Amino acid sequence: MSMRLHTPADYESLLDKYDTWMFDCDGVLWHGDRLIDGAVEVLSLLRSRQKKVLFVTNNATKSRKSYKGKFDQLGVEAHVDEIYGSAYAAAVYISSVIKLPKDRKVYVIGMKGMEEELRNEGVSFIGGTDPADCTTAPFSLDTFTPDPAVGAVLCGLDTAVTYTKLSKAFQYLTRADPTNPGSPKNLETCAFLATNEDSTYPAGAGLLPGAGAVSAPLRYALGRDPVAIGKPNGQMLDCIKAKVPYDPARTIMIGDRLNTDILFGQNGGLATLLVLTGITTESELTGPAPSPIVPDYVTASIGDLRVVASG
Numbered sequence: 001m002s003m004r005l006h007t008p009a010d011y012e013s014l015l016d017k018y019d020t021w022m023f024d025c026d027g028v029l030w031h032g033d034r035l036i037d038g039a040v041e042v043l044s045l046l047r048s049r050q051k052k053v054l055f056v057t058n059n060a061t062k063s064r065k066s067y068k069g070k071f072d073q074l075g076v077e078a079h080v081d082e083i084y085g086s087a088y089a090a091a092v093y094i095s096s097v098i099k100l101p102k103d104r105k106v107y108v109i110g111m112k113g114m115e116e117e118l119r120n121e122g123v124s125f126i127g128g129t130d131p132a133d134c135t136t137a138p139f140s141l142d143t144f145t146p147d148p149a150v151g152a153v154l155c156g157l158d159t160a161v162t163y164t165k166l167s168k169a170f171q172y173l174t175r176a177d178p179t180n181p182g183s184p185k186n187l188e189t190c191a192f193l194a195t196n197e198d199s200t201y202p203a204g205a206g207l208l209p210g211a212g213a214v215s216a217p218l219r220y221a222l223g224r225d226p227v228a229i230g231k232p233n234g235q236m237l238d239c240i241k242a243k244v245p246y247d248p249a250r251t252i253m254i255g256d257r258l259n260t261d262i263l264f265g266q267n268g269g270l271a272t273l274l275v276l277t278g279i280t281t282e283s284e285l286t287g288p289a290p291s292p293i294v295p296d297y298v299t300a301s302i303g304d305l306r307v308v309a310s311g
């Protein structure tokens with residue numbers, strides 16, 4: 001059963017219990033470029049109490065560096081090594097977990113943020129923002145020569161997704177092993193990866209299709225699911241563990257989506273606080289068919305913590 005936070009004492013007790021505060025971004029701190037009321041004050045309150053603040057976002061459209069630019073623009077204090085996005089986690093996964101050989105490439109369905117993080121990790125890629133792929137021209141297999149070096153497809157939120165991109169990704173994910181031309185069409189030759197599978201995401205003025213809705217055509221066409229690296233997958237937490245010491249017992253994850261943020265916190269042995277300023281609605285918690293994912297705490301907005309006396 002979740003604890004509904006109401007009184008200043010309720011919020012004060014959270015500050016006593018937790019030293020590390022991991023914040024989801026979309027739907028918790030902001031909607032698009034519109035800050036959620038109270039977010040800035042609460043973040044500075046936490047810093048004034050010597051709390052460790054981390055930002056953990058499934059949004060792969062920006063690199064950690066460009067997220068820092070967004071925080072600066074919005075007047076929110078943040079440091080690059082406090083920011084963990086699914087583009088960064090995916091690049092680390094490819095370079096250090098599956099250890100894609102340096103002579104292989106990734107075919108990207110995604111935007112600049114993913115390209116920047118792959119580049120930072122020394123991972124070669126094609127596709128992405130390449131104008132030849134961001135085209136609405138009809139795609140023809142007769143004129144397509146797959147790059148034999150492609151060994152993985154990485155799919156994330158891509159507001160310029162095209163049939164050409166989906167078709168090229170489909171070819172890479174279904175062709176025979178290029179290093180063994182006689183081999184049968186082997187679905188496992190090419191890794192199918194997704195930065196995250198959020199079905200929707202909370203933009204400034206409402207919901208938009210999320211990364212999960214971009215990879216869905218491939219999942220359907222292939223009859224195969226990608227490895228999703230973002231929340232709730234532990235890969236994101238592994239990236240944080242590699243850089244930031246924290247005690248799971250004294251760490252809380254604050255999020256707006258049950259099947260990513262709250263499940264991510266639970267999978268990592270963290271406490272979880274759900275806010276209702278993003279994706280999750282009251283009825284998913286208490287309605288006729290409540291979600292099996294039950295956060296430890298619930299509050300309307302992160303701004304509610306302002307009731308705690310600063311100091």
Ligand SMILES: O=C(O)COP(=O)(O)O
Pocket residue numbers: 024025026027056057058059060196198200201210211
């Ligand atoms: O962009 C998304 O899909 C979700 O991003 P978030 O993890 O910051 O809520």
Ligand SMILES: [Mg+2]
Pocket residue numbers: 024025026027028255256257278
């Ligand atoms: Mg969110």
